Amino acid sequence: MGAIQRDGYTFDVEYSVSHQNGAVHVYQDGKFIQELPFQFSGEKPNEDEIEQLVDRFFEMGTGL
Numbered sequence: 001m002g003a004i005q006r007d008g009y010t011f012d013v014e015y016s017v018s019h020q021n022g023a024v025h026v027y028q029d030g031k032f033i034q035e036l037p038f039q040f041s042g043e044k045p046n047e048d049e050i051e052q053l054v055d056r057f058f059e060m061g062t063g064l
Contacts, residue, residue: 004054009033011054015045024053 004011008028015022015038022045024036036053040046 004050006054007058009057011036011050011057013045013050015040017043024050024057026057 003013010027012025012027013022014025020041021037021039023038026033026036034057036057038045038049038053040049
């Protein structure tokens with residue numbers, strides 16, 4: 001799972017299988033903006049759920 005590029009933002013996904021949690025780090029022009037934490041089960045996060053986190057970032061007006 002690589003970084004997501006959308007509307008001038010980079011969303012970098014990091015996660016820990018042993019802790020079953022992770023975060024999407026949001027960058028704009030290389031500058032850290034925000035961390036979006038999440039939890040998951042299994043061997044890796046669901047990519048659709050990560051996309052939903054990114055969508056919510058924009059829906060909440062943070063990415064505008």
